[in-house]
Amino acid sequence: MEKQNIDWGSLNFEYHETDKSYVSNFKNGSWDDGELTSDHTVTISECAGVLQYSQSVFEGLKAYTTKDSRIVTFRPDLNADRMIDSAKRLEMPAFPKERFIDAVLETIKANESWVPPYGSGATLYVRPYMFGSSAVIGVKPADEYQFRILTTPVGPYFKGGAKPVKLKISNFDRAAPRGTGHIKAGLNYAMSLHAIVSAHAEGFNENLYPDSATRTKVEETGGANIIFIKGNTFVTVKSPSILPSVTRRSLEYVAEHYLGMTVEEREIPLTELPEFEEAGLCGTAAVISPVGSINNHGREILLPSGMDQMGPKIQKLYDTLTGIQMGTIEAPEGWIYEVK
Ligand SMILES: *Cc1c(COP(=O)(O)O)cnc(C)c1O
Numbered sequence: 055m056e057k058q059n060i061d062w063g064s065l066n067f068e069y070h071e072t073d074k075s076y077v078s079n080f081k082n083g084s085w086d087d088g089e090l091t092s093d094h095t096v097t098i099s100e101c102a103g104v105l106q107y108s109q110s111v112f113e114g115l116k117a118y119t120t121k122d123s124r125i126v127t128f129r130p131d132l133n134a135d136r137m138i139d140s141a142k143r144l145e146m147p148a149f150p151k152e153r154f155i156d157a158v159l160e161t162i163k164a165n166e167s168w169v170p171p172y173g174s175g176a177t178l179y180v181r182p183y184m185f186g187s188s189a190v191i192g193v194k195p196a197d198e199y200q201f202r203i204l205t206t207p208v209g210p211y212f213k214g215g216a217k218p219v220k221l222k223i224s225n226f227d228r229a230a231p232r233g234t235g236h237i238k239a240g241l242n243y244a245m246s247l248h249a250i251v252s253a254h255a256e257g258f259n260e261n262l263y264p265d266s267a268t269r270t271k272v273e274e275t276g277g278a279n280i281i282f283i284k285g286n287t288f289v290t291v292k293s294p295s296i297l298p299s300v301t302r303r304s305l306e307y308v309a310e311h312y313l314g315m316t317v318e319e320r321e322i323p324l325t326e327l328p329e330f331e332e333a334g335l336c337g338t339a340a341v342i343s344p345v346g347s348i349n350n351h352g353r354e355i356l357l358p359s360g361m362d363q364m365g366p367k368i369q370k371l372y373d374t375l376t377g378i379q380m381g382t383i384e385a386p387e388g389w390i391y392e393v394k
Contacts, residue, residue: 103186
């Protein structure tokens with residue numbers, strides 16, 4: 055398969071149209087057979103549920119070229135499960151798990167020439183999403199839905215090395231205790247835009263949200279879970295209002311089974327922040343983005359790993375998980391799906 059003639063290393067995390075997208079429609083109570091399409095536009099009613107009341111959910115995963123030139127993707131079964139959970143919370147029909155996985159593999163296959171080569175640092179980002187497509191004016195769930203998968207090549211997240219990021223404990227709330235923080239829905243992102251633009255204007259890279267009920271415990275950032283290192287212990291947040299990150303859950307396994315670390319998933323009070331040696335943000339986009347400092351309402355907490363590079367334990371976690379994804383380290387059973 056001839057690859058596209060692109061300078062892969064210069065790509066950013068921006069939308070770049072590829073060959074095919076996948077589309078399936080839900081009508082009269084069931085999903086149609088679905089198909090690949092070259093039409094990268096969507097035509098819907100001006101009164102569609104997604105446009106009026108934000109009824110939409112999404113997922114994000116990646117396709118990689120391994121060292122021995124196979125094209126693979128990482129744990130799409132977990133994205134399928136999570137999208138079903140997200141859909142249920144917004145009263146949308148679930149897109150069946152096996153069909154989700156097949157559609158992801160089929161869409162990657164159809165865009166094979168867009169999967170960046172091994173060693174380029176770039177990957178093909180895969181974005182499944184679903185939205186209410188029929189007209190709704192009274193507040194209720196739509197009757198019809200569209201499930202789509204788009205792909206777009208994205209560049210190496212860190213150009214010239216992973217620079218630790220500066221976080222601030224946000225004055226805004228991200229997720230109510232019994233709200234929608236645990237699902238991957240556009241509505242969680244729409245309301246985070248003002249907070250992120252404000253944080254950037256103040257010189258921070260990201261907001262670290264505290265729990266909304268007490269504002270005393272760590273939750274996550276707008277689009278990534280947070281992990282901490284204390285000695286040989288990997289500490290991460292347990293909360294019903296954070297998004298269950300596939301990357302974070304995979305790193306917990308890697309920490310325990312590959313690196314012999316102790317893993318704790320628990321509540322983390324803000325007062326404990328100065329006790330950690332390293333921290334990182336984890337999600338599909340960056341895998342792990344090291345944290346250099348956290349500003350807690352004017353008090354600057356500097357992680358001992360510093361502002362120049364990843365700390366040693368976070369680096370080991372990063373190298374091991376990316377090695378598993380790129381096929382240089384043996385993966386646990388069922389983590390890697392080959393695109394045939
Ligand atoms: C998508 C997302 C993450 C990261 O999840 P991954 O499955 O690791 O990509 C973390 N937090 C939020 C709020 C997210 O939307």
